[in-house]
Amino acid sequence: MLSRLVLATQNAHKLAEVRAMLAPLGITVIGGGEAGLVDVPENGTTFAENALIKARAGFQQTGMPTLADDSGLCIAAMGDAPGIRSARFASEHGGYPAVFDVVQRLIGDNPDRSAYFMCCLALVTEDGAEHVFTGRVDGTIARTATGTHLFGYDPIFVPTGYDASFGALDEAVKNRISHRARAMCQLVDFLSGR
Numbered sequence: 647m648l649s650r651l652v653l654a655t656q657n658a659h660k661l662a663e664v665r666a667m668l669a670p671l672g673i674t675v676i677g678g679g680e681a682g683l684v685d686v687p688e689n690g691t692t693f694a695e696n697a698l699i700k701a702r703a704g705f706q707q708t709g710m711p712t713l714a715d716d717s718g719l720c721i722a723a724m725g726d727a728p729g730i731r732s733a734r735f736a737s738e739h740g741g742y743p744a745v746f747d748v749v750q751r752l753i754g755d756n757p758d759r760s761a762y763f764m765c766c767l768a769l770v771t772e773d774g775a776e777h778v779f780t781g782r783v784d785g786t787i788a789r790t791a792t793g794t795h796l797f798g799y800d801p802i803f804v805p806t807g808y809d810a811s812f813g814a815l816d817e818a819v820k821n822r823i824s825h826r827a828r829a830m831c832q833l834v835d836f837l838s839g840r
Contacts, residue, residue: 647671647672647837647839648673648711648771648772648837649672649673649674650673650674650675650676650710650711651668651673651674651675651676651710651711651712651713651769652675652676652677652678652681652683652704652705652708652710652711652712652713653675653676653677653678653712653713653714654678654683654700654701654703654704654712654713654714655677655678655714655715656677656678656679658677659797660715660826661675661677663821663826663830664713664830667830667833667834668834668837671834671837671838673837675713676710678704681704681707681708681710682707682708683703683704683707683708684703684707686699686700686703687699688700688716688730690716690730691730692730692766693716693717693718693729693730693764693765693766693780694716694766694768694778694780696716696730696766697714697715697716697766697767697768697778698714698768698770698776698778699714700712700714700715700716700768701713701714701768701769701770701776702770702776704770705770705774710772711769711770711771711772712769712770713767713768713769713833714767714768715765715766715767715768715826715829716730716765716766716768717732717763717764717765717766717825717826718730718731718732718733718763718764719732719761719762719763719798719799719803720761720762720763720764721749721752721753721760721761721787722758722759722760722761723752723753723754723756723758723759723760723787724749724752724753729764732798732799733798736798736799742796742798742799743791743796743801745799746791746799746801746802749787749799749802750787750789753787759786759787760784760785760786760787761784761785761786761787761803762782762783762784762785762825763782763783763785763799763803763824763825764780764781764782764825765780765781765782765824765825765826765828765829766778766779766780766829767779767780767781767826767829767830767832767833769833769836777836779829779830779832779833779836780829780832781824781825781826781827781828781829781830781831781832782825782828783805783806783823783824783825783828784805784806785803785804785805785806785808786803786804786806787802787803787804788801788802788803788804788811790802791811791813792810792811792813792814793810793811793812793813793814793815794813794814795812795813795814795815795817795820796813797812797813799812800812800813800820801813801814805823812824
């Protein structure tokens with residue numbers, strides 16, 4: 647059983663979330679900044695490839711088990727874009743919330759507003775073995791942004807079965823049903839031997 651691992655991210659929100667989920671297992675999570683990780687190009691063609699690129703690099707740089715994720719929003723009317731380019735697409739279009747208007751223009755009059763968030767977590771363990779855990783949540787793109795939780799595309803994504811966007815849902819609900827939570831549950835099951 648792992649006692650500690652590196653999380654290949656500089657994102658404090660992700661680090662806090664992963665620490666909270668792995669604490670009950672007695673696993674200490676070290677952030678990428680603390681571990682001195684150097685960013686590597688994410689040049690994979692899938693979420694899983696990009697997560698593995700980051701996890702492998704973290705393992706090679708530290709010699710410690712490393713966890714990395716790649717996630718994004720896939721919109722049917724945009725050919726499943728922005729997908730693995732979600733963060734870059736947003737920054738190329740003025741960041742959040744400016745990118746929401748771009749998304750609305752690109753969807754246009756298309757009646758298909760279906761979308762999904764995908765998260766792939768990749769873990770490279772001390773023996774070099776690689777494991778990938780995938781979470782997905784389906785939903786639709788709202789016509790207007792709502793909510794006070796202004797993380798990424800959350801204000802325009804309404805998960806199936808709910809009337810509110812991720813940006814408007816109670817954070818405890820979002821953290822239970824999100825793509826990252828679903829992938830994390832698989833990771834926790836794996837690490838706890840279930």
